[in-house]
Amino acid sequence: MVMVMVIVVVAIEREEDVMYAFYSSSLTTKLTNQPKQKQKQTKHKKNDNQNKLSFPKSSPTPLLTTQKSYPQSKLQALDAVIKDLEASIKNGITIETQIFSSLLETCFHLQAIDHGIRIHRLIPVNLLRRNEGLSSKLLRLYASAGHIDEAHHVFDQMSKRDVSAFAWNSLISGYAELGMYEDALALYFQMEEDGVEPDGFTFPRVLKACGGIGLIQIGEEVHRHVVRCGFGNDRFVLNGLVDMYAKCGDIVKARRVFDNIVCKDLVSWNSMLTGYVRHELLEEAAHIFKGMIQDGYEPDSVAISALLTAGLPPKFGAQIHGWVLRRGTEWNLSIANSLIVLYSNLGKLRRVRWLFDEMPERDVVSWNSIISAHHKHPGALLYFEQMVGANALPDSVTFISLLSACAHLGMVKDGERLFSMMQKSYGISPIMEHYACMVNLYGRAGLIDEAYDMIVNRMEFEAGPTVWGALLYACFLHNNVTIGVVTAKILFELEPDNEHNFLLLMKIYGNEGRLQDVERVRVMMVERGLDL
Numbered sequence: 001m002v003m004v005m006v007i008v009v010v011a012i013e014r015e016e017d018v019m020y021a022f023y024s025s026s027l028t029t030k031l032t033n034q035p036k037q038k039q040k041q042t043k044h045k046k047n048d049n050q051n052k053l054s055f056p057k058s059s060p061t062p063l064l065t066t067q068k069s070y071p072q073s074k075l076q077a078l079d080a081v082i083k084d085l086e087a088s089i090k091n092g093i094t095i096e097t098q099i100f101s102s103l104l105e106t107c108f109h110l111q112a113i114d115h116g117i118r119i120h121r122l123i124p125v126n127l128l129r130r131n132e133g134l135s136s137k138l139l140r141l142y143a144s145a146g147h148i149d150e151a152h153h154v155f156d157q158m159s160k161r162d163v164s165a166f167a168w169n170s171l172i173s174g175y176a177e178l179g180m181y182e183d184a185l186a187l188y189f190q191m192e193e194d195g196v197e198p199d200g201f202t203f204p205r206v207l208k209a210c211g212g213i214g215l216i217q218i219g220e221e222v223h224r225h226v227v228r229c230g231f232g233n234d235r236f237v238l239n240g241l242v243d244m245y246a247k248c249g250d251i252v253k254a255r256r257v258f259d260n261i262v263c264k265d266l267v268s269w270n271s272m273l274t275g276y277v278r279h280e281l282l283e284e285a286a287h288i289f290k291g292m293i294q295d296g297y298e299p300d301s302v303a304i305s306a307l308l309t310a311g312l313p314p315k316f317g318a319q320i321h322g323w324v325l326r327r328g329t330e331w332n333l334s335i336a337n338s339l340i341v342l343y344s345n346l347g348k349l350r351r352v353r354w355l356f357d358e359m360p361e362r363d364v365v366s367w368n369s370i371i372s373a374h375h376k377h378p379g380a381l382l383y384f385e386q387m388v389g390a391n392a393l394p395d396s397v398t399f400i401s402l403l404s405a406c407a408h409l410g411m412v413k414d415g416e417r418l419f420s421m422m423q424k425s426y427g428i429s430p431i432m433e434h435y436a437c438m439v440n441l442y443g444r445a446g447l448i449d450e451a452y453d454m455i456v457n458r459m460e461f462e463a464g465p466t467v468w469g470a471l472l473y474a475c476f477l478h479n480n481v482t483i484g485v486v487t488a489k490i491l492f493e494l495e496p497d498n499e500h501n502f503l504l505l506m507k508i509y510g511n512e513g514r515l516q517d518v519e520r521v522r523v524m525m526v527e528r529g530l531d532l
Contacts, residue, residue: 074110078103082118089122097131104137113145132160136167143174165191165199173205176212184209185218192225200234207240211247219244239267246275264295270303277310286316298327301334308338317342331358337365344373367392372401380405381414396428403437407444415441435459436466443474452483465494469501476504476511484508492524499530 081103089095100123107116120138128135135158142151151174155167168191175184188206191198198206203226210219223241231237238261245254258264258272269292276285285307292299299307307320321339324330330339336359343351356362356370367387374380384402387394399422406415419438422428430438435454442451451471455463468491475484488505495501502525509517525531 075112075115078106078110078112078115082115085122086118095122097127097134100127101134101137104134104141108137108141108144111145113141113147116141116145128154129157129159132158132163132167136164136170139167140170143170144177146174146178148174148178148180162194162196165196165202168196169199169201169205172202172209176205176209179212181209181212185213188222198225198229200231200236203229203231203234203237204240207237207244211244214248216245216248216250219248233262235261235263235265235268239265239271242268242271242275246271246278251275251279251281264297266292266297266300269295269297270300273299273303274306277306280310282310282312282316285310289320301329301332304329305334305338308335308342311345312342314346317346331360333359333361333363333366337363337369340366340369340373344369349373349377362390362392364392364395364398367394368397368401371398371405375401375405376408377405378409381411394422394426394428396431396434399428400433400437403434403441407437407441410445412441412445412447430460432461432464432466435463436470439467440470440474443471444477446474446478448474448478448480448483465491465498468494472501472504476508479508479511481508481512481514496528497530499525502530 085095085099085103100119103119104116107113107119116138123134123138128138135154139151139154139158142148142154148171151171155161155171158167161167168187172184172187172191175181175187185206188198188202188209191202203222206222207219210216210222222244226232226234226237226241238257241257242254242261245251245257254272254275258268261268269288273285273288273292276282276288289299289307304320304324308317312320321330321342324335324339329335336355340352340355343349343355352370352373356366359366367383371380371383371387374383380402384394384398387398399418402418403415406412406418415438419430419434422434423430438454439451442448442454448471451474455467455471459467468487472484472487472491474480475487484505485508488501488508491498491501502521506518506521509515509521
């Protein structure tokens with residue numbers, strides 16, 4: 001057996017410096033074909049030199065490249081190391097666990113999932129199954145990249161899952177980030193049943209899932225578990241509780257938890273701010289905004305964007321814009337997009353156009369915002385042409401705004417063309433909102449039969465209240481009693497507590513002079529406890 005010490009030097013470039021990651025390992029190579037005579041000679045030489053101080057001549061190792069050093073990107077450096085690994089394993093060299101572990105860590109930090117998959121193929125199955133640390137890092141890599149099925153497969157193959165919460169946390173986080181909140185919570189409760197002790201990283205991920213699913217009872221149960229496990233004063237956990245309670249509808253509890261955070265950080269303030277915005281408590285949001293600035297924290301682009309798009313009063317909106325200007329962050333992409341929405345809500349189209357024209361960069365949200373701002377204006381289609389000319393790829397939201405504009409402007413042919421283009425040219429399948437826009441398009445133009453046919457014969461799934469509601473409104477506009485009655489009955493089943501549908505049907509009957517039917521619908525409303 002010959003022991004070869006290998007040092008793999010991975011040069012990873014940064015913008016200002018070069019970071020070197022060193023991986024040390026012993027690689028064992030079996031020399032099965034070496035002649036016995038040569039082995040004896042080697043042994044004699046070793047005995048002769050036993051008492052001499054010698055420095056062996058350095059020689060290249062299977063994983064050490066002696067080529068000239070050229071500037072490399074992080075991924076290029078990683079790719080070179082993996083290629084050397086693949087070649088070494090092909091030559092029968094055994095790779096130490098630490099090398100696999102370090103490379104998986106590097107893949108995680110570089111978000112290099114494709115490289116991670118290549119490393120996974122090189123790891124012996126038995127090693128992965130019995131080494132909890134190695135499999136946990138692989139699981140985390142898959143989960144963070146959204147490869148949740150692969151992550152769960154690695155999790156299922158682990159022989160020891162109760163050693164730490166690391167693997168559980170990674171998988172819970174992966175499910176939560178994908179919006180699979182029920183799976184995340186199911187995993188958490190399985191973790192609890194298996195007796196795995198949660199840590200400070202477990203609860204923020206679980207609370208995110210609670211907020212996503214909106215079930216405050218589960219959130220309160222997790223809160224009790226937080227206290228029992230001794231994390232009741234952990235700032236990161238408390239920030240998660242603020243966000244969870246706000247998303248679950250209990251803004252009072254969210255504020256109570258917020259007030260109990262001794263050392264608030266930016267996340268604490270942002271969570272409370274966005275919570276108030278979500279509940280349309282703009283005065284309280286303004287108070288938090290001022291408080292965080294006084295406390296030395298500046299709201300991030302997410303919080304500022306939430307404020308600007310919340311339908312602020314003109315005066316407060318102008319104050320926020322002034323604050324943004326003083327900080328020099330007006331052209332932050334997220335903030336600039338939100339300013340377009342702000343001035344669009346205030347009806348200041350000239351200001352909206354100026355902002356859009358001056359933006360140093362644009363994304364699909366920028367284009368959607370400017371098109372939406374013109375949802376009652378022919379300019380919507382002109383901006384869409386510019387968007388296509390700029391090689392920006394429209395999405396589902398883009399066509400909702402375009403179809404809405406066509407409906408308001410009575411541009412039926414253009415609406416039909418765009419609806420077809422959306423599917424054929426961009427591969428976007430219509431969702432409920434698209435069909436509602438098309439029904440609204442036909443309905444406003446007086447094409448009630450076409451609107452009804454769209455629902456009954458052309459939709460690929462059952463129509464919801466927004467679609468039937470658009471048809472009922474069209475029947476009201478054009479006094480179509482026959483289809484109006486049919487539509488209203490369906491809506492009464494879908495939305496039994498929505499008095500607007502009853503009132504529209506009463507108006508449809510009233511326009512035709514059918515007063516007895518008007519009274520009959522009025523009695524129905526009273527029996528259901530609805531306001532007239």
